[in-house]
Amino acid sequence: xxxxxxxxxxxxxxxxxxxxxxxxxxxxxxxxxxxxxxxxxxxxxxxxxxxxxxxxxxxxxxxxxxxxxxxxxxxxxxxxxxxxxxxxxxxxxxxxxxxxxxxxxxxxxxxxxxxxxxxxxxxxxxxxxxxxxxxxxxxxxxxxxxxxxxxxxxxxxxxxxxxxxxxxxxxxxxxxxxxxxxxxxxxxxxxxx
Amino acid sequence: xxxxxxxxxxxxxxxxxxxxxxxxxxxxxxxxxxxxxxxxxxxxxxxxxxxxxxxxxxxxxxxxxxxxxxxxxxxxxxxxxxxxxxxxxxxxxxxxxxxxxxxxxxxxxxxxxxxxxxxxxxxxxxxxxxxxxxxxxxxxxxxxxxxxxxxxxxxxxxxxxxxxxxxxxxxxxxxxxxxxxxxxxxxxxxxxx
Amino acid sequence: xxxxxxxxxxxxxxxxxxxxxxxxxxxxxxxxxxxxxxxxxxxxxxxxxxxxxxxxxxxxxxxxxxxxxxxxxxxxxxxxxxxxxxxxxxxxxxxxxxxxxxxxxxxxxxxxxxxxxxxxxxxxxxxxxxxxxxxxxxxxxxxxxxxxxxxxxxxxxxxxxxxxxxxxxxxxxxxxxxxxxxxxxxxxxxxxx
Numbered sequence: 001x002x003x004x005x006x007x008x009x010x011x012x013x014x015x016x017x018x019x020x021x022x023x024x025x026x027x028x029x030x031x032x033x034x035x036x037x038x039x040x041x042x043x044x045x046x047x048x049x050x051x052x053x054x055x056x057x058x059x060x061x062x063x064x065x066x067x068x069x070x071x072x073x074x075x076x077x078x079x080x081x082x083x084x085x086x087x088x089x090x091x092x093x094x095x096x097x098x099x100x101x102x103x104x105x106x107x108x109x110x111x112x113x114x115x116x117x118x119x120x121x122x123x124x125x126x127x128x129x130x131x132x133x134x135x136x137x138x139x140x141x142x143x144x145x146x147x148x149x150x151x152x153x154x155x156x157x158x159x160x161x162x163x164x165x166x167x168x169x170x171x172x173x174x175x176x177x178x179x180x181x182x183x184x185x186x187x188x189x190x191x192x193x
Numbered sequence: 194x195x196x197x198x199x200x201x202x203x204x205x206x207x208x209x210x211x212x213x214x215x216x217x218x219x220x221x222x223x224x225x226x227x228x229x230x231x232x233x234x235x236x237x238x239x240x241x242x243x244x245x246x247x248x249x250x251x252x253x254x255x256x257x258x259x260x261x262x263x264x265x266x267x268x269x270x271x272x273x274x275x276x277x278x279x280x281x282x283x284x285x286x287x288x289x290x291x292x293x294x295x296x297x298x299x300x301x302x303x304x305x306x307x308x309x310x311x312x313x314x315x316x317x318x319x320x321x322x323x324x325x326x327x328x329x330x331x332x333x334x335x336x337x338x339x340x341x342x343x344x345x346x347x348x349x350x351x352x353x354x355x356x357x358x359x360x361x362x363x364x365x366x367x368x369x370x371x372x373x374x375x376x377x378x379x380x381x382x383x384x385x386x
Numbered sequence: 387x388x389x390x391x392x393x394x395x396x397x398x399x400x401x402x403x404x405x406x407x408x409x410x411x412x413x414x415x416x417x418x419x420x421x422x423x424x425x426x427x428x429x430x431x432x433x434x435x436x437x438x439x440x441x442x443x444x445x446x447x448x449x450x451x452x453x454x455x456x457x458x459x460x461x462x463x464x465x466x467x468x469x470x471x472x473x474x475x476x477x478x479x480x481x482x483x484x485x486x487x488x489x490x491x492x493x494x495x496x497x498x499x500x501x502x503x504x505x506x507x508x509x510x511x512x513x514x515x516x517x518x519x520x521x522x523x524x525x526x527x528x529x530x531x532x533x534x535x536x537x538x539x540x541x542x543x544x545x546x547x548x549x550x551x552x553x554x555x556x557x558x559x560x561x562x563x564x565x566x567x568x569x570x571x572x573x574x575x576x577x578x579x
Contacts, residue, residue: 065469066259066452069266073455083258089500107499108507113300114282121301125528138527138539141331142318153331153349156539259452262459276451276473306493307475314494334524335511346524346542
């Protein structure tokens with residue numbers, strides 16, 4: 001009798017687990033909604049970009065390498081820089097101080113793609129090879145730069161970030177003329193492996 | 194006795210569920226084939242691209258910003274435009290009419306990368322901020338433009354398309370000289386979260 | 387009695403399975419670590435890149451299309467080519483012989499993004515339309531070209547590689563001046579569908 005009671009209890013428990021298992025299998029294999037949005041890992045990084053303007057070769061971390069007709073490579077183009085492609089290799093720090101020790105680099109490109117407002121498209125990687133982290137985080141997405149926050153996609157990762165996916169939220173932390181800007185990047189990973 | 198019979202039945206049921214659970218775990222963690230290809234969400238969009246040719250500044254939605262040696266930025270390069278990079282900010286509509294209300298923008302770049310046929314490589318985002326949708330869809334892939342249909346990857350999304358992945362099928366819907374083309378884009382999401 | 391014993395045993399077994407199910411569900415839906423790193427598919431490919439230098443138009447498979455101020459489009463820029471964007475359409479073979487039959491093409495771009503060492507950022511696709519494979523593999527990531535191996539992300543795929551994700555390991559297999567280089571690319575897929 002006592003054993004039977006235990007069995008009834010365990011069977012009920014098993015049924016509820018079975019339900020969880022089935023719904024889990026369904027979600028992952030049939031492409032249905034996954035409702036759990038808790039990040040499995042989070043990073044907060046600051047990226048410092050100093051655009052080459054023809055006179056700051058020693059300090060510049062980025063350069064205009066393409067421009068639309070009528071523009072040049074040392075002055076950002078008119079019409080909100082529409083058509084400029086900028087290649088960058090920016091130091092990455094853990095706080096908002098350009099002089100802080102860099103824990104990695106942000107490497108890739110952005111291009112300005114709207115005439116009537118500041119909007120960029122980014123393809124780049126965070127590259128780490130320090131005690132902080134080893135590996136890369138690859139990102140792509142649209143950056144409507146005047147919005148307070150902008151979300152782009154973490155499309156993959158390697159090393160410590162093997163196969164990771166997630167969302168990076170960009171916030172402009174400082175702007176000095178057309179030469180320096182600083183981004184705060186909050187990365188939330190939702191697939192961590 | 195009755196309780197025992199129930200237990201035998203529930204045990205058998207449990208064993209079959211265990212099998213499902215194990216195979217589910219195996220699929221998702223060991224990277225085995227997932228056979229279910231039913232999209233969890235579908236969009237059909239039209240993208241209108243008007244290339245700047247030196248005379249249509251008011252209407253143009255895109256511009257050549259890079260070209261190989263010997264070419265310029267107002268005439269697409271010879272050899273199937275090999276080496277041209279075009280930055281665009283194209284209106285997106287729900288039907289094939291350029292005059293229809295835009296529900297979003299397609300922003301990013303394409304580059305022509307073959308000398309002996311028309312083939313492009315695309316990196317861009319659909320950006321929505323309307324009652325239709327809020328959020329972005331990020332895409333990348335090869336576009337052999339003369340094929341009737343071409344598949345590229347949805348590599349991530351934000352907002353309404355948080356963490357989405359899928360396939361976008363491109364179809365050329367209209368071409369007018371070197372200045373205007375219209376793409377129909379069928380997006381099938383297979384990971385919707 | 388005997389039936390009860392079986393039930394006790396099966397209950398214990400069920401409990402251990404439940405534990406597996408719970409941890410599996412947790413991993414896939416709450417984004418926790420997935421520890422199984424066995425690839426579900428592997429490819430080894432060789433990519434041959436011949437950069438246009440102003441005199442090899444017939445053989446060249448790639449061309450410089452953007453450069454920083456002061457550089458041109460037939461000589462790679464100083465400072466480790468910082469700022470050059472190269473568009474390519476490279477033959478892909480299954481061994482390290484440029485004369486072997488091409489099973490596909492590698493199409494897209496790379497850009498040099500560091501002044502003090504050779505580092506590139508890649509966005510490209512492997513495009514197959516042969517008995518070897520049909521479909522595309524889309525990749526993006528940072529390539530610190532002097533490292534013996536570099537990992538980039540497989541961000542999606544189509545056709546035979548529908549929805550695939552994984553890691554591609556790049557190894558420089560040969561370099562001849564600034565004109566020819568050959569990459570060995572080991573692709574390990576961890577999501578195969």
